[in-house]
Amino acid sequence: MPNAFDPTSAPASGVDVFAGVDILAIAAHRDDVEQTCGGTLLVQQALGWRTGILDLTRGEGGTRGTAAEREAEANAAAKILRVSHREALDLPDGNVENTQANRLKIAAVLRRLRPRVIILPYWQGRHPDHYTVATLGYEACFQAGLSKLDLPAEFGAPHRPYKVLYASLYADVRPTFVVDISEHIETRLQSLLAYRSQYGAQSAGAGLFVPEEDIRERMFATARHYGLLAGVRYAEPFVQKEVACVGNLMTLPVASI
Numbered sequence: 001m002p003n004a005f006d007p008t009s010a011p012a013s014g015v016d017v018f019a020g021v022d023i024l025a026i027a028a029h030r031d032d033v034e035q036t037c038g039g040t041l042l043v044q045q046a047l048g049w050r051t052g053i054l055d056l057t058r059g060e061g062g063t064r065g066t067a068a069e070r071e072a073e074a075n076a077a078a079k080i081l082r083v084s085h086r087e088a089l090d091l092p093d094g095n096v097e098n099t100q101a102n103r104l105k106i107a108a109v110l111r112r113l114r115p116r117v118i119i120l121p122y123w124q125g126r127h128p129d130h131y132t133v134a135t136l137g138y139e140a141c142f143q144a145g146l147s148k149l150d151l152p153a154e155f156g157a158p159h160r161p162y163k164v165l166y167a168s169l170y171a172d173v174r175p176t177f178v179v180d181i182s183e184h185i186e187t188r189l190q191s192l193l194a195y196r197s198q199y200g201a202q203s204a205g206a207g208l209f210v211p212e213e214d215i216r217e218r219m220f221a222t223a224r225h226y227g228l229l230a231g232v233r234y235a236e237p238f239v240q241k242e243v244a245c246v247g248n249l250m251t252l253p254v255a256s257i
């Protein structure tokens with residue numbers, strides 16, 4: 001039996017108990033994580049936790065770049081974000097649906113990687129793929145814990161993540177909390193710029209895409225906004241559905257006055 005989980009201390013480096021991840025960000029598209037919670041993954045990696053990314057589509061429907069180009073870019077971004085693992089499923093880009101087949105595909109990954117914390121996109125937004133993944137991902141997490149789920153044993157034993165968080169950077173909603181990413185914002189910017197087919201200066205789709213020189217300003221302004229809500233420089237916002245429970249009023253962060 002493994003030892004009881006202690007969230008305050010990461011495993012000693014070099015002791016690779018299993019090839020899974022502690023924190024898994026699930027997103028519709030390659031580069032979504034870089035835009036909404038890449039700084040948080042860097043924070044957790046720096047604390048010693050294993051982080052990972054599951055992209056549900058491969059970007060074949062985008063205006064710019066092929067799926068192969070986007071794979072190479074996603075791998076480059078994964079290195080910059082220092083994640084332990086990144087993979088992509090084959091859901092159709094632009095038509096992500098909450099079906100049982102798709103829930104099973106995600107549940108199989110969850111049983112293999114066995115994350116404790118899941119980050120999903122917020123459940124409202126402009127792009128249907130994004131808000132669909134919020135529900136699809138949540139239901140896959142639920143099903144991954146069912147012992148009678150219709151998945152072959154080689155995908156691993158039932159596993160249900162402990163925590164489901166929603167990255168709300170692009171949502172018009174007050175976050176439950178923010179993560180201070182001040183030390184990592186430059187690295188997060190570099191991870192986004194790794195998607196050269198999307199963000200490099202070029203003419204195809206010029207009306208749709210932000211010129212590279214504007215990306216920094218936009219990312220930093222958004223992160224500064226969320227940082228100001230909590231008295232830090234740069235931050236990423238999250239929503240959790242459940243109520244938080246506090247053990248000690250004396251250590252609550254963020255000044256009220």
Ligand SMILES: [Zn+2]
Binds near residue numbers: 028029032127130
């Ligand atoms: Zn997206």
